[in-house]
Amino acid sequence: MAKPTLARGMRDFLPKQVYERQYIFNIIRTTFEKYGFQPIETPVIENLSILSEKYGEEGDKLLFKVLNSGEYLSDVNENDLSAKNHSAITSKITEKGLRYDLTVPLARYVVMHRNDIVIPFKRYHIDKVWRADRPQKGRYREFYQCDADCIGSPSLLYDAECILLFDDVLNQLNVPDFIIKVNNRKILAGIAEAWDFTDQFKDFVIAIDKWDKIGEDGVIRELGNKGFSEAKIHAIQQLFRVSGSNSEKLETLKTLLLNSPTGNKGIEELEKVLDYLSGTPLNKGIIELDFSLARGLDYYTSTIFEVVLKNYAMGSIASGGRYDELTAGFGMSDMPGVGISFGAERIYDVLADLNLLPEMAASSVKVLIINFGGEEEKSAFSLLQKLHAENISSELYPSDSKIGKQFQYAEKKGIPYVITAGADEIREHVYPLKNIISGEQEKLNLESLIAKLKS
Amino acid sequence: MAKPTLARGMRDFLPKQVYERQYIFNIIRTTFEKYGFQPIETPVIENLSILSEKYGEEGDKLLFKVLNSGEYLSDVNENDLSAKNHSAITSKITEKGLRYDLTVPLARYVVMHRNDIVIPFKRYHIDKVWRADRPQKGRYREFYQCDADCIGSPSLLYDAECILLFDDVLNQLNVPDFIIKVNNRKILAGIAEAWDFTDQFKDFVIAIDKWDKIGEDGVIRELGNKGFSEAKIHAIQQLFRVSGSNSEKLETLKTLLLNSPTGNKGIEELEKVLDYLSGTPLNKGIIELDFSLARGLDYYTSTIFEVVLKNYAMGSIASGGRYDELTAGFGMSDMPGVGISFGAERIYDVLADLNLLPEMAASSVKVLIINFGGEEEKSAFSLLQKLHAENISSELYPSDSKIGKQFQYAEKKGIPYVITAGADEIREHVYPLKNIISGEQEKLNLESLIAKLKS
Numbered sequence: 001m002a003k004p005t006l007a008r009g010m011r012d013f014l015p016k017q018v019y020e021r022q023y024i025f026n027i028i029r030t031t032f033e034k035y036g037f038q039p040i041e042t043p044v045i046e047n048l049s050i051l052s053e054k055y056g057e058e059g060d061k062l063l064f065k066v067l068n069s070g071e072y073l074s075d076v077n078e079n080d081l082s083a084k085n086h087s088a089i090t091s092k093i094t095e096k097g098l099r100y101d102l103t104v105p106l107a108r109y110v111v112m113h114r115n116d117i118v119i120p121f122k123r124y125h126i127d128k129v130w131r132a133d134r135p136q137k138g139r140y141r142e143f144y145q146c147d148a149d150c151i152g153s154p155s156l157l158y159d160a161e162c163i164l165l166f167d168d169v170l171n172q173l174n175v176p177d178f179i180i181k182v183n184n185r186k187i188l189a190g191i192a193e194a195w196d197f198t199d200q201f202k203d204f205v206i207a208i209d210k211w212d213k214i215g216e217d218g219v220i221r222e223l224g225n226k227g228f229s230e231a232k233i234h235a236i237q238q239l240f241r242v243s244g245s246n247s248e249k250l251e252t253l254k255t256l257l258l259n260s261p262t263g264n265k266g267i268e269e270l271e272k273v274l275d276y277l278s279g280t281p282l283n284k285g286i287i288e289l290d291f292s293l294a295r296g297l298d299y300y301t302s303t304i305f306e307v308v309l310k311n312y313a314m315g316s317i318a319s320g321g322r323y324d325e326l327t328a329g330f331g332m333s334d335m336p337g338v339g340i341s342f343g344a345e346r347i348y349d350v351l352a353d354l355n356l357l358p359e360m361a362a363s364s365v366k367v368l369i370i371n372f373g374g375e376e377e378k379s380a381f382s383l384l385q386k387l388h389a390e391n392i393s394s395e396l397y398p399s400d401s402k403i404g405k406q407f408q409y410a411e412k413k414g415i416p417y418v419i420t421a422g423a424d425e426i427r428e429h430v431y432p433l434k435n436i437i438s439g440e441q442e443k444l445n446l447e448s449l450i451a452k453l454k455s
Numbered sequence: 456m457a458k459p460t461l462a463r464g465m466r467d468f469l470p471k472q473v474y475e476r477q478y479i480f481n482i483i484r485t486t487f488e489k490y491g492f493q494p495i496e497t498p499v500i501e502n503l504s505i506l507s508e509k510y511g512e513e514g515d516k517l518l519f520k521v522l523n524s525g526e527y528l529s530d531v532n533e534n535d536l537s538a539k540n541h542s543a544i545t546s547k548i549t550e551k552g553l554r555y556d557l558t559v560p561l562a563r564y565v566v567m568h569r570n571d572i573v574i575p576f577k578r579y580h581i582d583k584v585w586r587a588d589r590p591q592k593g594r595y596r597e598f599y600q601c602d603a604d605c606i607g608s609p610s611l612l613y614d615a616e617c618i619l620l621f622d623d624v625l626n627q628l629n630v631p632d633f634i635i636k637v638n639n640r641k642i643l644a645g646i647a648e649a650w651d652f653t654d655q656f657k658d659f660v661i662a663i664d665k666w667d668k669i670g671e672d673g674v675i676r677e678l679g680n681k682g683f684s685e686a687k688i689h690a691i692q693q694l695f696r697v698s699g700s701n702s703e704k705l706e707t708l709k710t711l712l713l714n715s716p717t718g719n720k721g722i723e724e725l726e727k728v729l730d731y732l733s734g735t736p737l738n739k740g741i742i743e744l745d746f747s748l749a750r751g752l753d754y755y756t757s758t759i760f761e762v763v764l765k766n767y768a769m770g771s772i773a774s775g776g777r778y779d780e781l782t783a784g785f786g787m788s789d790m791p792g793v794g795i796s797f798g799a800e801r802i803y804d805v806l807a808d809l810n811l812l813p814e815m816a817a818s819s820v821k822v823l824i825i826n827f828g829g830e831e832e833k834s835a836f837s838l839l840q841k842l843h844a845e846n847i848s849s850e851l852y853p854s855d856s857k858i859g860k861q862f863q864y865a866e867k868k869g870i871p872y873v874i875t876a877g878a879d880e881i882r883e884h885v886y887p888l889k890n891i892i893s894g895e896q897e898k899l900n901l902e903s904l905i906a907k908l909k910s
Binding site for chain 2: 005006015023035042043044047065066073074078082084093108113118120123132158278279364378379381392396409412
């Protein structure tokens with residue numbers, strides 16, 4: 001018989017890993033709640049009419065598509081079949097797919113439930129998404145996204161709040177030094193406006209989005225290949241080289257974008273966001289204006305964010321931005337919003353690597369009752385139910401195996417206490433309790449036993 | 456533009472529904488933890504080699520299959536294509552599917568991680584599964600299962616614990632009167648053994664499994680159609696008609712199954728399970744031996760359970776049983792186990808219908824700070840961060856809209872308090888706090904404000 005295997009790019013998690021991951025999700029969740037975000041749930045399976053053409057050509061290829069049920073080929077054209085015309089056939093034999101992110105489903109949700117939600121709609125969603133990407137280190141085909149979005153308000157107060165959320169969550173998680181990079185898409189649009197290459201804006205964004213991978217030289221080369229003149233490239237380089245404190249950067253930028261109304265709007269928005277934050281020192285994060293930040297996804301229209309670790313080589317661990325028209329694709333306009341996403345999988349990898357996850361018990365069980373069989377077993381079973389009634393997480397070993405084996409079970413499962421009550425003790429209503437870490441042992445009556453285990 | 460829609464049989468959930476559902480999941484989860492079960496996670500996507508032929512022919516049809524990526528037709532035979540030979544083509548163009556339950560993935564998990572888990576392995580798993588069933592009231596294509604299983608021990612102590620788990624969880628959930636039906640597959644095997652129809656055991660089980668739908672007469676008719684003699688049908692009827700208390704039922708059963716070693720083993724096991732429970736009164740559930748209980752799924756080999764509501768017409772709200780060979784299909788034998796599953800979707804439907812869900816706030820937000828714009832807005836934003844630093848769930852309205860609109864936002868979102876601090880109050884460091892339910896209003900300094908909102 002073939003050994004069972006996981007599907008490619010998929011993962012199982014052991015209890016200890018689940019507890020460690022829950023620790024991360026719980027901090028993110030409770031912080032989202034603290035800022036007034038509410039949870040929603042959307043299905044894993046969405047119609048492909050919702051998902052297709054939302055993530056670019058590359059994204060469409062990465063959608064997991066669900067085969068239609070029944071005689072799925074009945075409508076397929078014979079010629080397409082014999083020619084193995086994949087694209088024509090795929091559209092006939094699949095109508096559903098697995099969600100690729102939580103943002104497009106959110107847009108659908110807002111449009112469909114517009115009468116049942118409170119606007120501005122602050123929602124969070126922590127759940128799995130799927131991408132048929134080539135698996136590699138740190139990249140999985142099934143992974144969690146942890147998103148908070150606020151939809152239906154143009155207020156930049158929410159953009160400022162996003163920065164505080166990054167700082168609050170990552171500080172609680174004990175993530176090492178991190179930088180919150182901030183930019184505004186209108187500044188990028190402004191440089192294009194000021195230097196008259198608005199028609200090549202997309203090429204420009206695609207090029208600078210590769211900054212992390214190919215460096216400034218690479219970006220410049222790519223821009224040259226796309227036909228950008230030396231003067232334009234020089235202007236773009238100036239934008240990248242703006243330095244100093246955040247307010248110094250903004251002052252320099254103002255001179256660079258003097259002639260761009262769009263650019264000036266972007267500067268004004270950034271100033272407003274920073275002004276909101278001026279009275280509130282961050283816990284740990286450093287805000288850094290970075291005018292080369294682009295965020296590839298093209299639905300962002302204003303503020304954009306990206307959080308990176310200062311001294312650890314890894315892509316962004318959180319990101320987000322403001323968008324004007326998320327729901328326009330589903331026929332609803334005037335729904336500006338801003339949202340952020342924590343890369344929980346990457347955060348887990350960093351914390352695990354740097355040994356920054358808190359020590360977790362392998363289980364929540366507080367005590368194991370040793371099983372001596374016979375009548376003692378029955379008394380032990382009753383005792384177990386008394387502990388359960390007091391909400392003490394507890395177990396009775398299922399058989400009268402050798403004591404050593406029973407103790408081993410407790411050790412392996414990280415259970416700190418064992419109760420070894422033989423016939424005599426049961427008759428006398430005393431319970432010998434042993435701490436298997438310290439070796440400390442004491443005999444307690446039921447009341448003290450319960451008090452001790454509850455503490 | 457076409458209106459966006461949900462895929463067939465799929466559901467969205469509003470924040471209030473998510474909170475209500477979390478209330479149910481949390482009680483199930485914390486109770487599982489109390490009994491020593493540990494959480495695991497398995498992927499949504501499994502290889503079809505794992506899922507196929509595990510749920511019978513009908514189940515195979517209900518698997519959601521994921522289309523292979525890329526040129527998925529390249530290996531498909533031309534003749535199969537032109538003949539639209541679905542079964543041959545499907546096996547070539549799909550290799551992955553969505554999990555149909557949490558049990559088969561558990562079996563795979565135990566086999567693959569045998570060296571990393573503690574045996575007996577008490578695991579729970581609360582997550583979604585998918586079935587391409589025809590959607591109807593109370594039946595969804597995507598739904599939660601809440602499973603706890605204990606693998607690697609033949610001890611009937613765990614079977615007794617399953618009964619306590621049903622009782623504990625359903626009692627905490629305030630589910631109305633319920634009956635925990637218990638049987639043992641060996642008793643059904645025993646009646647077949649005693650009356651010499653072991654070769655027709657499957658027909659027998661399939662027939663009595665329909666009891667709820669077609670009643671005793673229907674079952675008898677079906678057995679007749681399957682060629683059961685009158686004498687055998689009479690014996691089966693006697694089994695169904697056994698009455699009295701549970702111990703009286705067992706006594707009657709002993710005479711009926713006098714000549715069946717398997718049947719006697721079943722009786723012995725049931726007695727043992729009941730004996731464990733004899734010292735522990737249930738909170739609310741009533742244990743009822745029901746020898747007509749069959750549980751269709753054929754991996755059960757011993758104790759079987761089914762929980763039904765006493766006075767509410769609905770299928771079972773929880774179920775489970777003991778199995779000897781769950782992992783045998785993946786090449787690992789000697790792994791007996793017992794497991795239960797709560798039908799959280801049905802439990803939600805009952806509690807909602809009977810108005811038994813606790814009153815939930817529409818959000819966890821405690822206070823809304825009214826936004827007066829300008830400098831007041833900046834002070835309000837600082838105040839908001841002070842509240843966040845104290846872990847008080849709070850919001851600042853994002854713009855200086857009319858006060859009425861801002862109050863409406865608080866009301867709609869179920870936020871009990873608002874702070875209305877104008878310029879004067881801010882200068883004097885006092886914060887007017889209003890309870891928008893009672894109308895009560897008071898002016899507090901920061902310290903008292905925080906204390907009040909934390910209480």
